[in-house]
Amino acid sequence: MSDENVNFIHFHQQTARISQNFRASKPLLDRKRARDLENSPDQLSSRDGIRCKLEAQVTESKRIPLMEISVNTPSPCSRTGNKLIQSEYSSISDDSSYIHRTESNRENSDERKVFVSINNKHVSDPFVTLIKQPECASLSDYFSTPSLLDDDFDESMLEEIDAICEQQSAAKAERQDPIVSLDVGSSRNDISTDDFIATSDILSLSHDVRALDNGDVLDPKEFDITIALSTSCESMPEEYSKYIQSLNDKQREAACSDISIPLMIVAGPGSGKTSTMVGRVLMLLNEGISPSNILAMTFTTSAALEMRERIGAVAGKKKAKELTISTFHSFSLQLCRSHAEKLERTAEFLIYGHGQQRRAIIEAVRLLENEKNCDAHKTEGNFNGRRNPEDFKDKSKKWQKFVTKAKASGKTPAECCKMGDEMGAAILGNYNDILISCNALDYHDLISCSLKLLTDFPEVFKECQDSWKAIIVDEFQDTSAMQYGLLRILASHNRITIVGDDDQKTFILLQSIFSFNGADSSGFDSFRKDFPNHKEIRLVRNYRSTRCIVEAASCLIQNNVNRCQSKNFLSENSHGSKIILKECYNQDAQCAYVIDKILENATDGTVASSSYGNIAILYRRQVSGKLFQTSFRHRKIPFNVHSVAFYRKKVVRAIIAMLKTALPACDDDPYRKVFKALLPFEKEEKKGVIDYVDKISTIRKCSFISAASDIFNAKISGTFKRFYLAMSS
């Protein structure tokens, strides 16, 4: 039997094991089969859609900017249908007018390949950046594939929406004040935009800046560095040079240090990390690295947007657009989609969020139980029909933590087995099989699969090395062990800059993640060990806060264990008013005290900043916020709330779910959410009704909404309900 046939049978065995009750697999497999058949009859001509999709290898893929890929949307190169691809992506060269897909059979093989070609020419370089047309980045894109979205995906989708909104408001602000961003760099040292900075000017300016920064006498070694850095600025375009000169000595040293030496910038809040990273990117560009070969990793989409905007203000929007500034997950998503076939997935694979992951774990436990009780329950079909999935829910609770932890650390079933945890190995194995069968990856898989691609496939490693010639990582302290592993491989060329605050790392979390892997408890330590020739620079001057705040924070941070004791923060800002520590008996007393203080400040005409708009209240829990809001209304104090992001508010989520139900091919989840929002019952009762509708829809093998409408239209008889519900419980 050929390997292919063995795989085929194995795949079918896996799929057959998965219960019809596993909601994630049932609707996804059915729905995707139908959709894809419709769009691409050749690709999925057999009933076993997934099997055929796995065969269809995307042999030549195109890179699109990472920021523009939404999480559960298939990559453009893998989308079916010419129309979609044509409308979404503009041509690469001026004369090429469209991109289209062709399919051809391999010689002596029935294996089908999908090529992406431009103007009928197959593109040999899989890392050419496609330019997405601006109108495509509209909200409608994010709603255009409702059936591919799982409920937990909402989080990432909402983040993307937030990012678009931020982008739009930033663009609007820019339109209103086109020179605003240019002012940032030049205003710092009062350099007129007309001035061209000659070398001698730079030296004196550097000297001034030094004096201004800390007032210390420079050690001669540092003075040499300043001269060297100033010389390196000499060859820069004027705008770059001006920007670099606006940085303080340490920031400038970091930005301009040799790009072939790994660089670690350890910096506290408000010390100009972003400003320095912008300087570093300018330096890389000046050294001849193309913007499309620079990869900057940030932890949030808003940080990515800010960095792009700040680079764009100096280097020009065109260059800034070409940079790849991405989160770890969107970077990995793109890599996995481009090489999905190597991961036994198709490029359209789904991302499972927490909810789907939980359901898959329940199913993994059920499979194990099923195998154990094989004799007692002769056929799987009977078993599936009679057992209540709720039984497994309880049993699986303890396994959820285990699987999440194992996945977060990239542990394999074989490794669990080696450690003597056979049950854990079996459940992890089942879980992984389920994800393969459902053509899905979870969030942890995105990172571990990228790591696998880079380590097991030399061609992928080479592609990445050719593509990402320099790497910059923001918020390095938040990098997990697996993400760090990914970075270490990507940065085999040593052109890596990491920026982070070692005081900000959350020890408990980080230590558990790192130690799970048997690695160091700190990413910084790992970096020092893995890049022994690295250079380390500390930024200690805080530009954001008053001296009083910086000193108080420093005192507190001194208590952190394992911290670098030589790191003392400075602030040249004014001392500012003293911090008052007030203990209150309860929340009401606290609220009353705060209101008194606000009224006292806001009505004090002697203080220049006395106005309600200059006062902020930070609170830890939503519930405390409510109390403030009620009291402010009562006392007629005007206020704004910046708490839960707009799109994460319950009411907004409910409205989005309602809108989704109006789209064709809407799946069950939006309906569930709408029911949850609209049913006039208490939480438990709502859950009861939704579970009831779910049961009926499972028994009748129909959609949630059709079961619900039958129930509410009383089309389901009492006898039917009682009989089948008794069977399923």
Ligand SMILES: Nc1ncnc2c1ncn2[C@@H]1O[C@H](COP(=O)(O)OP(=O)(O)OP(=O)(O)O)[C@@H](O)[C@H]1O
């Ligand atoms: N060398 C400098 N001279 C004057 N102002 C500076 C300098 N470096 C940074 N700043 C100012 O300090 C503020 C914080 O800078 P930036 O956002 O780069 O710091 P950060 O460390 O990234 O901040 P955060 O900790 O909030 O991420 C900004 O207003 C910036 O303009």
